[in-house]
Amino acid sequence: MKIEIRDLEFSYPAGIQALRGITLTIGSGEQVAIVGQNGAGKTTLVRHFNGLLQPTSGEIQIGGWDTRKYSVAKLASRIGYVFQNPDEQLFSRDVKTEVAFGPKNLGYPNEQVEILVHEALEMTELSDKTEMNPYDLSPTWRKMVAIASIISMDTPIVIFDEPTTGQDAANIARIANVIKVLRERGKTLITITHDIDFCAENFERVIAMSQGKILLDGKANEVLGQEDRLATTYVDPPQLTRLATRLELNDTIIREDMFLTELHKKLTRTL
Amino acid sequence: MQERLSFYKKRESAVHRLNPLSKLTLALGIVFVSFLSPYYWTPHLLILFAVIPLSLLGKVLREYINAMLRLILPTAGFLFIMQALFQPLEGVELFRFGFLHPTQESVLFAFANATRIVVMVSSFTIFLLTTHPNELMTDLTRRGLPGQFAYVIISTLQIIPQMQAKAQTIIAAQRSRGLDTESTFFKRAGSLIPLVGPLVFGSLVEVEERAIAIEARGFTSTRVKTSLNSIPDTNKDKLIRWSLIVIIIVTLASRIWLS
Numbered sequence: 001m002k003i004e005i006r007d008l009e010f011s012y013p014a015g016i017q018a019l020r021g022i023t024l025t026i027g028s029g030e031q032v033a034i035v036g037q038n039g040a041g042k043t044t045l046v047r048h049f050n051g052l053l054q055p056t057s058g059e060i061q062i063g064g065w066d067t068r069k070y071s072v073a074k075l076a077s078r079i080g081y082v083f084q085n086p087d088e089q090l091f092s093r094d095v096k097t098e099v100a101f102g103p104k105n106l107g108y109p110n111e112q113v114e115i116l117v118h119e120a121l122e123m124t125e126l127s128d129k130t131e132m133n134p135y136d137l138s139p140t141w142r143k144m145v146a147i148a149s150i151i152s153m154d155t156p157i158v159i160f161d162e163p164t165t166g167q168d169a170a171n172i173a174r175i176a177n178v179i180k181v182l183r184e185r186g187k188t189l190i191t192i193t194h195d196i197d198f199c200a201e202n203f204e205r206v207i208a209m210s211q212g213k214i215l216l217d218g219k220a221n222e223v224l225g226q227e228d229r230l231a232t233t234y235v236d237p238p239q240l241t242r243l244a245t246r247l248e249l250n251d252t253i254i255r256e257d258m259f260l261t262e263l264h265k266k267l268t269r270t271l
Numbered sequence: 272m273q274e275r276l277s278f279y280k281k282r283e284s285a286v287h288r289l290n291p292l293s294k295l296t297l298a299l300g301i302v303f304v305s306f307l308s309p310y311y312w313t314p315h316l317l318i319l320f321a322v323i324p325l326s327l328l329g330k331v332l333r334e335y336i337n338a339m340l341r342l343i344l345p346t347a348g349f350l351f352i353m354q355a356l357f358q359p360l361e362g363v364e365l366f367r368f369g370f371l372h373p374t375q376e377s378v379l380f381a382f383a384n385a386t387r388i389v390v391m392v393s394s395f396t397i398f399l400l401t402t403h404p405n406e407l408m409t410d411l412t413r414r415g416l417p418g419q420f421a422y423v424i425i426s427t428l429q430i431i432p433q434m435q436a437k438a439q440t441i442i443a444a445q446r447s448r449g450l451d452t453e454s455t456f457f458k459r460a461g462s463l464i465p466l467v468g469p470l471v472f473g474s475l476v477e478v479e480e481r482a483i484a485i486e487a488r489g490f491t492s493t494r495v496k497t498s499l500n501s502i503p504d505t506n507k508d509k510l511i512r513w514s515l516i517v518i519i520i521v522t523l524a525s526r527i528w529l530s
């Protein structure tokens with residue numbers, strides 16, 4: 001499902017202008033990462049997608065639905081949004097109720113809700129924690145509950161707001177796996193992240209934001225190669241990319257396999 | 272510290288600089304005198320010569336007038352009308368309308384009572400506008416008020432704004448997951464039900480977490496505690512407090528002997 005944003009501007013009531021003219025199209029089934037310094041406006045941007053925030057000017061279409069004309073509850077059938085902070089998102093007494101809340105509201109028949117909840121719990125490795133209170137789980141597992149409660153809604157678009165921030169390596173691997181499965185199912189995925197390695201490994205398109213505007217937008221290796229411009233929004237390219245630049249390898253490298261191939265080529269050339 | 276969690280207005284003024292206990296004594300003193308004085312015009316004079324000058328001195332006149340117009344006067348006006356009409360005292364009848372027959376005495380009595388209410392609420396409004404709750408509690412606990420008591424007062428003052436903020440985030444989370452909160456009245460009312468549980472439950476969890484947090488910092492320790500913020504208590508403060516106590520005693524005495 002396609003997302004189209006035209007000339008989006010937004011100011012918070014307190015007067016801070018958080019978005020200063022954003023035009024952007026995200027195609028159906030694309031995997032996009034959004035990077036940029038704290039306060040660049042990433043969260044503010046994605047909160048417009050499901051109507052939690054309304055544009056001060058400009059417009060957003062979600063699969064042809066103008067977000068100004070549809071309620072948040074309606075848009076929820078097309079967009080799942082995993083909040084940055086799970087504590088702002090979780091409110092049920094046990095994991096299973098929490099995960100079933102979304103699909104029930106969307107009006108799936110009961111058997112379908114059961115299946116969706118089961119799948120979401122499986123994918124997030126929560127199957128043995130269904131009866132637990134989310135508040136009794138560790139922050140890393142709370143994050144997984146927050147993710148499960150959104151993917152159980154089976155929406156064509158899923159947004160993750162800083163999914164890996166504060167997570168341990170094991171949980172980052174779990175989250176990467178969820179993203180992989182969703183990609184295989186053809187979902188449109190938008191992920192805000194500070195974890196540039198995570199970004200390089202899992203996303204094809206990268207958007208860098210700075211001070212309410214889009215700074216760079218393109219294929220992951222094109223964007224992540226622009227060290228100087230990324231520095232203006234306090235993003236460092238992945239270590240591998242920087243190493244490859246210093247070694248003067250051809251092409252911008254963002255993944256291990258690419259690095260090894262190019263290094264091999266260069267060595268055979270020079271030896 | 273988020274200032275919207277209290278009435279406090281941060282200003283630089285002589286009233287702000289007073290010790291919190293002096294301000295509390297002042298507020299209570301004004302209330303005592305207006306209720307105990309045997310003279311009819313005392314509450315009215317107190318508004319003119321104590322309450323309004325204090326709000327000027329404390330640079331909170333605008334906020335005070337705002338509170339006056341929106342809260343204090345409507346409440347007092349309502350009390351005045353009810354008492355004047357429904358508590359007929361013996362005396363000169365003003366008019367008769369059905370079973371209502373207010374007298375000159377009942378009107379005068381109601382007027383004095385309403386003014387006393389105005390004095391009481393006004394004097395505490397100015398007190399709250401010029402005193403940070405944390406400062407008040409720090410000062411009172413330092414003088415021996417049990418910490419538990421201070422905690423109850425502070426958390427009561429903050430619970431409503433905190434609950435409001437929490438309700439907002441829960442509503443946003445639930446709407447993002449398809450809960451319809453904005454169509455018909457019945458749907459709106461119905462959508463309150465899933466809110467109540469998490470709100471109450473979440474608040475209880477927060478209470479527990481806060482209890483653990485303050486206990487981890489030695490809340491129930493019986494040792495004498497020191498405070499990061501020193502709150503000045505000058506000779507001027509002591510003079511003000513003692514004068515107020517004398518004034519209160521004199522008023523009490525005149526009440527006993529003059530009436």
Ligand SMILES: Nc1ncnc2c1ncn2[C@@H]1O[C@H](COP(=O)(O)OP(=O)(O)O)[C@@H](O)[C@H]1O
Nearest residue numbers: 012014016018037038039040041042043044045
């Ligand atoms: N609820 C809010 N009220 C007022 N200003 C806000 C609010 N949320 C964010 N902002 C401001 O908007 C700007 C963008 O914030 P945000 O979208 O959260 O950035 P990011 O997610 O990229 O870190 C920042 O300057 C931030 O201080």
Ligand SMILES: [Mg+2]
Nearest residue numbers: 042043044084
């Ligand atoms: Mg953010």
